[in-house]
Amino acid sequence: MKNFEVNSLFPVPFYTSEVELDLEDIRKRIEKLARYQEGLNDSNGYIYPKNEQLFGRKEFSDVKNEAKKHVDRFMREVLKYDYDDSFFACSWFNINEPGSHHHRHYHPNSIISGVIFITNPHNSGHLLFNSPHQRDIILEQKKGSVDTPFSSGIFSPRQEVGCIALFPSWLEHAVSKNLSDENRLTIAFNVFVKGHIGSSHTLTYCEVGG
Numbered sequence: 001m002k003n004f005e006v007n008s009l010f011p012v013p014f015y016t017s018e019v020e021l022d023l024e025d026i027r028k029r030i031e032k033l034a035r036y037q038e039g040l041n042d043s044n045g046y047i048y049p050k051n052e053q054l055f056g057r058k059e060f061s062d063v064k065n066e067a068k069k070h071v072d073r074f075m076r077e078v079l080k081y082d083y084d085d086s087f088f089a090c091s092w093f094n095i096n097e098p099g100s101h102h103h104r105h106y107h108p109n110s111i112i113s114g115v116i117f118i119t120n121p122h123n124s125g126h127l128l129f130n131s132p133h134q135r136d137i138i139l140e141q142k143k144g145s146v147d148t149p150f151s152s153g154i155f156s157p158r159q160e161v162g163c164i165a166l167f168p169s170w171l172e173h174a175v176s177k178n179l180s181d182e183n184r185l186t187i188a189f190n191v192f193v194k195g196h197i198g199s200s201h202t203l204t205y206c207e208v209g210g
């Protein structure tokens, strides 16, 4: 057999782009909010608000609008989803203090999740995604061997300051330990759709408010 081809079956869509935002100003707004906000969760230096609707705050409307632009582009142009509108079910800031990390998790009650990297000091931790096929990987790769999308169980995307990443909410991820002496700041959000979706003809019709 001289030639062969390999197809990627059922790939997981992962979107990244750059945001047009004043990141330094956003950093100040987050730190101000964190200083005065009550009811913050603190899990060993990983700090995030409870039930926060960050995008419901007027001072974060620029971030909301920018995030929505990317969300709708991803869902309509890449995933080809047909829906009336999207909305942010939750939106919040994360502060990873030195020494903190965030355990492996996913985001229920959400279709698309996203993160915007506001600050990312050197060695302050990485967002790591776990392959849903991780348990199916038969041969463990040796250290230093070349990773491919078919053999790697973990993916760490480009996460430069000013980038946005969007992914299906069911995809498990974690944040590695912040080994720097500075805080790492991100904004995260969950997205759902609203309006009329599906069809009564196929028994999939659903009307969602938002």
Ligand SMILES: [Fe+2]
Pocket: 105, 106, 107, 173, 188
């Ligand atoms: Fe998360």
